[in-house]
Amino acid sequence: MNKHIDILEKTLGYKFKNEKLIIEALTHKSYKQPYDNERLEFLGDAVLDLIVGEYLFNKFPQSDEGKLSKIRASLVNESGFDMLARSINLGEYIYLSNAEENNGGRDKASLLSNAFEAIIGAIYLESGLKVVEKIAISIIEKNHKDISLDSLFKDFKTTLQELTQARFGQIPDYQVIASRGPDHKKEFEVAVIIEEKEYARAMGKSKKIAQQEAAKMAVEMLKEK
Amino acid sequence: MNKHIDILEKTLGYKFKNEKLIIEALTHKSYKQPYDNERLEFLGDAVLDLIVGEYLFNKFPQSDEGKLSKIRASLVNESGFDMLARSINLGEYIYLSNAEENNGGRDKASLLSNAFEAIIGAIYLESGLKVVEKIAISIIEKNHKDISLDSLFKDFKTTLQELTQARFGQIPDYQVIASRGPDHKKEFEVAVIIEEKEYARAMGKSKKIAQQEAAKMAVEMLKEK
Numbered sequence: 304m305n306k307h308i309d310i311l312e313k314t315l316g317y318k319f320k321n322e323k324l325i326i327e328a329l330t331h332k333s334y335k336q337p338y339d340n341e342r343l344e345f346l347g348d349a350v351l352d353l354i355v356g357e358y359l360f361n362k363f364p365q366s367d368e369g370k371l372s373k374i375r376a377s378l379v380n381e382s383g384f385d386m387l388a389r390s391i392n393l394g395e396y397i398y399l400s401n402a403e404e405n406n407g408g409r410d411k412a413s414l415l416s417n418a419f420e421a422i423i424g425a426i427y428l429e430s431g432l433k434v435v436e437k438i439a440i441s442i443i444e445k446n447h448k449d450i451s452l453d454s455l456f457k458d459f460k461t462t463l464q465e466l467t468q469a470r471f472g473q474i475p476d477y478q479v480i481a482s483r484g485p486d487h488k489k490e491f492e493v494a495v496i497i498e499e500k501e502y503a504r505a506m507g508k509s510k511k512i513a514q515q516e517a518a519k520m521a522v523e524m525l526k527e528k
Numbered sequence: 529m530n531k532h533i534d535i536l537e538k539t540l541g542y543k544f545k546n547e548k549l550i551i552e553a554l555t556h557k558s559y560k561q562p563y564d565n566e567r568l569e570f571l572g573d574a575v576l577d578l579i580v581g582e583y584l585f586n587k588f589p590q591s592d593e594g595k596l597s598k599i600r601a602s603l604v605n606e607s608g609f610d611m612l613a614r615s616i617n618l619g620e621y622i623y624l625s626n627a628e629e630n631n632g633g634r635d636k637a638s639l640l641s642n643a644f645e646a647i648i649g650a651i652y653l654e655s656g657l658k659v660v661e662k663i664a665i666s667i668i669e670k671n672h673k674d675i676s677l678d679s680l681f682k683d684f685k686t687t688l689q690e691l692t693q694a695r696f697g698q699i700p701d702y703q704v705i706a707s708r709g710p711d712h713k714k715e716f717e718v719a720v721i722i723e724e725k726e727y728a729r730a731m732g733k734s735k736k737i738a739q740q741e742a743a744k745m746a747v748e749m750l751k752e753k
Contacts, residue, residue, distance in 0.1 A: 342585060345593035349581040353574040360571050368570035432657050 306395040314391045315422070317438055320429055326398070328421035331414060333400035340421035347424025354436050355379050355443070362450065374450070377459075378443065382523055384416035390446050393418050412526050459518040466525050467497050475521065477514045480504065495521045531620040539616045540647070542663055545654055551623070553646035556639060558625035565646035572649025579661050580604050580668070587675065602684075603672065606641040607748055613640035615671050618647070637751055684743040691750050692722050700746065702739045705729065720746045 308325055312318050319325040324343075332339040355378055359371050366374075377383070388394070394409040397418050408414050426435040444450075467475050476496040483490050493513035494504045503520035507513030533550055537543050544550040549568075557564040580603055584596045591599075602608070613619070619634040622643050633639050651660040669675075692700050701721040708715050718738035719729045728745035732738030 341593040342591075342596070345596050346581055346585050349574070349578040353578045356571055356574040360567060366567075368566040371567070371570050 305398065306392075308396060311391070311393070311396050315426075315438055316441070317426055317430075317434070319425070324425045324429055325422070328425040329396050329398055329418060331397055331399040331403060331408065331418070333403040333408070334398045335400065336398075340418060343421035343424035343428070344417045345424070346427065347420035347422065350423050350427045350432070350435060351379055351384075351420060351439060353432075354439050357436075358440060358443075359450075377519075378447065378450070381412055381416045382519075382526060384419045385412035385526070387442050387446055388415035388419040390442065393422070412523075459515050459522055463495070463518040463522050463525075466522060470525070471498050473498060475502075475518070477510075477517070479510060479513075493517050497521070530623065531617075533621060536616065536618070536621050540651075540663055541666070542651055542655075542659070544650070549650045549654055550647070553650040554621050554623055554643060556622055556624040556628060556633065556643070558628040558633070559623045560625065561623075565643060568646035568649035568653070569642045570649070571652065572645035572647065575648050575652045575657070575660060576604055576609075576645060576664060578657075579664050582661075583665060583668075584675075599675070602744075603668065603675070606637055607744075607751060609641035609644045610637035610751070612667050612671055613644040615667065618643050637748075684740050684747055688720070688743040688747050688750075691747060695750070696723050698723060700727075700743070702735075702742070704735060704738075718742050722746070 308319075308322070308329075312325070327338045328340050328343050330336055330339045332341060352375070355375050356371070359366075359374050363371060363374070394415055397409060397414060399408045399414070403414075423435055423439055426438060464474050467473055478494050478496060480492040480494050482492070490506050490508060491510045491513045492504060492506050493510060493516075495502045495514075495517045502524055503517045505513050505516035505520060507516055533544075533547070533554075537550070552563045553565050553568045555561055555564050557566060577600070580600050581596070584591075584599050588596060588599070618640055622634055622639060624633045624639070628639075648660055648664055651663060689699050692698055703719050703721060705717040705719050707717070715731050715733060716735045716738045717729060717731050718735060718741075720727045720739075720742045727749055728742045730738050730741035730745060732741055
């Protein structure tokens with residue numbers, strides 16, 4: 304039984320003028336209606352890219368576009384949107400088939416992330432960029448207390464540590480597998496080990512960057528499980 | 529000697545309030561100023577993604593998000609923006625180093641595409657989405673007379689044929705290299721041959737799709753030369 308949409312609207316601080324639009328945004332394609340949330344997701348994805356891009360553009364006036372792209376990529380991705388979706392309990396409102404429900408659909412990162420994008424797309428369509436920007440930034444800022452390159456990098460290692468402590472009672476171990484290239488252009492390959500099993504490997508221009516990338520991949524793998 | 533910015537503003541149908549902003553948007557990093565157009569390009573890239581995404585969302589109310597993404601990808605890419613940039617003679621206004629100038633910089637697809645994104649980013653920053661949307665859509669519609677999945681697919685083969693006729697006095701030849709997979713899920717690999725030399729190969733769910741993809745790659749290769 305789905306929670307009533309009113310409650311979601313209160314959480315968002317936004318009341319839809321057209322109720323059909325929020326229902327479409329919440330409808331997973333498994334629900335077999337003449338509509339689903341995929342078109343709104345397509346739109347919302349671009350809306351979020353612009354909102355987050357402009358936010359970072361203004362917040363970091365000294366950062367070059369490479370750095371801005373990196374920070375955005377760390378916020379604008381499935382596991383990032385999954386987190387935002389969970390923070391507004393979006394899973395409780397999604398319409399999906401019984402099969403998908405029994406398959407844990409309400410708790411899947413991909414479903415949650417897509418529904419979040421669709422909700423943003425729906426608000427944009429109805430009320431434009433300025434309105435949806437306020438709502439999205441407020442949700443993002445509540446979930447990322449400190450948006451900076453360092454803190455977002457720290458986030459993945461911290462997130463992974465929290466996950467592994469809760470699930471395995473252990474912290475992850477990072478091992479440098481290899482370093483390649485001349486001194487001024489070295490690349491490091493790092494593996495994340497949890498309970499003596501390798502979960503992910505990544506390359507990076509520093510050990511720190513490679514660790515963060517590997518941590519990110521491990522977080523995504525653990526969340527899928 | 530750069531053409532005067534007034535003329536570009538006339539072509540765009542937009543007068544910048546802040547002249548510094550259009551100068552920044554036109555400044556390639558080789559010009560060695562305290563500013564260049566890369567941050568504005570970062571912003572403009574997201575602005576164009578949203579503008580084109582919303583345009584297609586409204587234009588094709590029956591198309592699913594896979595189809596919309598495909599059409600957008602065929603418009604929103606370096607060679608697409610290069611074409612738009614050329615249609616407003618953007619190359620004549622770009623500030624760049626002598627070395628880059630002598631290296632044909634004004635005529636490079638990457639420089640032109642980036643400057644185009646930066647100009648869009650600059651107008652967005654100054655006047656918001658609605659204003660820049662009108663300008664961008666007008667340029668896009670002038671350059672793509674018929675925006676549809678078929679016509680955009682046709683575009684690459686037509687473009688390649690025009691290019692090869694002008695350059696080699698020949699039309700390209702498409703050869704099916706292989707087909708793989710069961711009947712209901714076949715994939716085709718197609719090569720483009722020009723003057724008995726293979727230029728590109730691509731896979732696709734139909735011969736037509738693979739040909740178009742290969743034609744696109746060949747067009748990009750020929751334009752780089």
